Amino acid sequence: MNNNEPVVLITGAAARIGAALVEYFHQRGYRVLIHYRHSAEAAQALARRCNEQRADSCALLQADLEDHQQVLQLAQDALAVWQRLDVLINNASRFFPTPLGAADESDWHSLMSSNLKAPFFLSQALAPELAQRQGCIINLVDIHADKPMAKHSIYNMAKAGNTMLTKTLALELAPEVRVNGIAPGAILWPAGEAPNPELLAKIPMAKAGGTEPICAAAYYLAKAASYSTGQILNIDGGRSLSM
Numbered sequence: 371m372n373n374n375e376p377v378v379l380i381t382g383a384a385a386r387i388g389a390a391l392v393e394y395f396h397q398r399g400y401r402v403l404i405h406y407r408h409s410a411e412a413a414q415a416l417a418r419r420c421n422e423q424r425a426d427s428c429a430l431l432q433a434d435l436e437d438h439q440q441v442l443q444l445a446q447d448a449l450a451v452w453q454r455l456d457v458l459i460n461n462a463s464r465f466f467p468t469p470l471g472a473a474d475e476s477d478w479h480s481l482m483s484s485n486l487k488a489p490f491f492l493s494q495a496l497a498p499e500l501a502q503r504q505g506c507i508i509n510l511v512d513i514h515a516d517k518p519m520a521k522h523s524i525y526n527m528a529k530a531g532n533t534m535l536t537k538t539l540a541l542e543l544a545p546e547v548r549v550n551g552i553a554p555g556a557i558l559w560p561a562g563e564a565p566n567p568e569l570l571a572k573i574p575m576a577k578a579g580g581t582e583p584i585c586a587a588a589y590y591l592a593k594a595a596s597y598s599t600g601q602i603l604n605i606d607g608g609r610s611l612s613m
């Protein structure tokens with residue numbers, strides 16, 4: 371094992387954008403801590419592929435981010451693996467509509483925990499180690515943090531909070547730790563949903579983004595954006611220009 375290799379913790383990393391981030395950072399020399407909740411098989415397959423390429427370069431951490439004790443335990447477990455953390459990517463998220471009149475407290479708990487509360491408490495627990503490494507935090511926000519999506523008030527509020535989390539921690543953790551966000555537009559359609567032609571018509575670049583531009587942005591924020599903190603980078607094909 372080479373303890374000079376930097377370490378990234380990516381939450382919700384078994385599938386979709388999270389899994390793409392795992393492969394992107396791993397291929398560029400990072401050791402990767404893959405956090406997952408339910409997607410054990412996908413997480414194990416991803417970790418196996420990474421470890422076949424470089425031994426002991428990938429580890430798995432299971433936690434339900436709706437459970438506060440498990441969030442705190444996840445931070446401890448992450449540090450225990452290689453006694454090192456350079457980058458925290460808060461990617462895990464629940465996303466579902468909560469039309470007014472139909473939302474209940476468990477919807478609030480689920481959306482707020484995954485999108486806002488867990489990113490805050492993970493950041494708090496891991497900030498001392500990140501500070502020692504001159505590391506960074508990257509939050510996956512959403513262009514709808516600023517411009518609301520109808521019938522998704524709790525998700526919108528959670529992501530708006532995540533934007534403020536990014537800015538306020540950037541101030542508090544400077545100069546040791548940079549904190550930035552990525553606001554995706556339509557990147558991947560929700561699992562099981564077909565492309566939405568009405569939404570596509572509103573995207574200047576006329577397509578969904580796919581995971582590559584998100585990964586490139588995250589890698590830029592981690593490695594190259596040495597004088598940027600508290601910034602939210604929209605990766606949305608121009609969608610936010612006319613929302």
Ligand SMILES: NC(=O)c1ccc[n+]([C@@H]2O[C@H](COP(=O)([O-])OP(=O)(O)OC[C@H]3O[C@@H](n4cnc5c(N)ncnc54)[C@H](OP(=O)(O)O)[C@@H]3O)[C@@H](O)[C@H]2O)c1
Nearest residue numbers: 382386387406407408409434435436461462463510557558
């Ligand atoms: N996809 C897009 O086009 C898009 C657009 C705007 C913003 N974003 C943001 O980009 C990020 C990634 O998007 P995505 O579509 O790839 O995400 P996703 O597939 O909806 O969710 C990512 C992972 O989050 C994990 N997760 C959810 N609730 C959790 C909990 N309570 N505890 C632990 N893990 C939990 C799940 O892990 P398990 O499967 O292991 O349970 C899931 O695989 C999210 O923050 C999302 O809000 C995405």
